[in-house]
Structures are given as C-alpha cells and as structure tokens.
Amino acid sequence: MTARVGVVTFPGSLDDRDAARAVALAGAEPVSLWHADADLRGVDAVVLPGGFSYGDYLRCGAIARFAPLMSELVPAARSGALPVLGICNGFQILCESHLLPGALTRNSSLRFVNRDQVLRVENTGTAWTSSYTEGQEILVVLKSGEGSFVADEHTLDELEAAGRVVVRYAGDNPNGSRRGIAGITNEHGNVVGLMPHPEHAVEALTGPSTEGLGFFTSILTHLATGSPVNA
C-alpha cells in the first residue's frame, strides 16, 4: 500500500504545494490536511510546511501551535509513533509546541536570507534522513527572516552529545544559529525540524539540486520497513 503523507495548510502557508509535490515525487501519496480539521485522516506521517501561519504576529508558530489539528498531532508525535517533518515555519511550530527544544529568533543580520545553502547531514538515523550518508553535503534553499536557532548551552551540549543535530550549515553561518545548527530531531528520531527547504530542491527545473528529495524518500523507506526510529 502506498504510504500516505499529510501536508498541513495553515492560513499563510506558502510551501504546502511544493511539499506535497516532493512527497509525490518520492513515491508517496500526499494528503492535504487543513489546520482547522480535528483529525489527521489516518495519515502515516505529516509535513508541516514553510511560509507563515496566522500572520506570525505574536511569534512565528506561536498561534499555529494551538490549531485544532495540533491537538491530535502533538501527542502522537511526542510518543514517537507519528513521524513529523517541520520545515521553516513548520520547524518554528515544532519548537513552539515543545516537540523540539530551543527556539527560532530574528536573523543576526536582521535581513531576510534567501539563497542556495549547503548543509552537512550529521544524523542519518532519523525517520527523515536515512537516504543520506553521514557527513554528506547537500545543496538546498534557505529563505527565512527568523531562522536563528537558539537554546541554552546545556541544551546545545545535550543535543550534540546525543547526536540530535540532524543538519548543520556548511561554510558561513547564514543567520547566527547557535553552533551552526540548521535542523534537529527529538529523542525518538521521528520528529525532525529544519530551517532550510529540502522540498525546493527536488527537481532540476526549479531547484538548485535534487538533493532535498532524500528527506521524502527516507520517510517512505521508514514507513515501508516499519523500523522503529532510534536516533
């Protein structure tokens, strides 16, 4: 049976169509989910896409965290059962939901960053990164104004010690993220959040590479083998 991967649309989401297209290109069936829906329609995994949500007026992702859909998503993700990938605004929502530690704040440059970005993959044991090899460098897209990952030193030490840093910026730090962290995972490895956009790097026609597709083929492998994630 084809894996069904839900893509949530919040008021202000921009990249939900791209995320759904990436899911389809990887060979899974994308399922559109609406933020105000009460249930997840039985999907096997969920992508929280980039863009904005509820205007991000309070803080990015602060209101989206309380969307009706999140009341089913958060406990399922926290238990390790439901794989969730949060991209950009989706990463911010995962941090605001406390599914991932830390927070995303204004870029240190105070400028919106929009560029092709090389990432180094450091953890290939998550539900979303098994298609990569450890240390592999991938070219994707970074486009965010509040992408600076912050957490206290103790949390940063813990993340690094447990191998929970999934991707790091290679080369210059584009936004002031602590220790160059671009993406992290939870202790089960089922929840991954990252600031850059792998879904914009899945086709030669529109992306800087096709190296972002690995996130979406990884989840297919994960769901097909039913392997327990253990980051």
Added chain:
Amino acid sequence: MARVVVDVMLKPEILDPQGQAIAGACSRLGFEGIKEIRQGKRFEVEVEGVVDEARLADVRRLAETMLANTVIEDFEVRVEE
C-alpha cells in the same frame, strides 16, 4: 473592567539584534550615553470584574502558555492601577 499588563522581554543571554540596531541609531541621532537597548513586548489584558488572585493566576497561565515563549523570554504580570 480592569487592566492587567504583561511585559515580555528576551532573556538576558539571548541576542537581541533589533535592540542593537535601535541602539546603533541613537548615537547617529545625537543621543549620547546610551549603552544598550533591548526590545520587548507589552500586552494590555482587559479583564472583566475585579482582579483577584485567581484572575491574576489565569493571566499568568496565559502568559506562560502563549504570550511568552519561556525558552527565550521572561515575563512579568502586574495590575495597572
């Protein structure tokens, strides 16, 4: 109606590039002797009836649940006279 004020500030250890940019403009405008500026948020919460301890506790819960992200921000709750 009574007003409860919630002040939210970034924790001291969190970099505040917005505050730095404002501080940078101060000397250009001729305001001397300003060492540092940090930018925060102020919420004015209008509540029904009188503000008793239970009501204040509610607003505190609202502040830590939504108004502030306690990972990066501190908050203070007070009744405005």
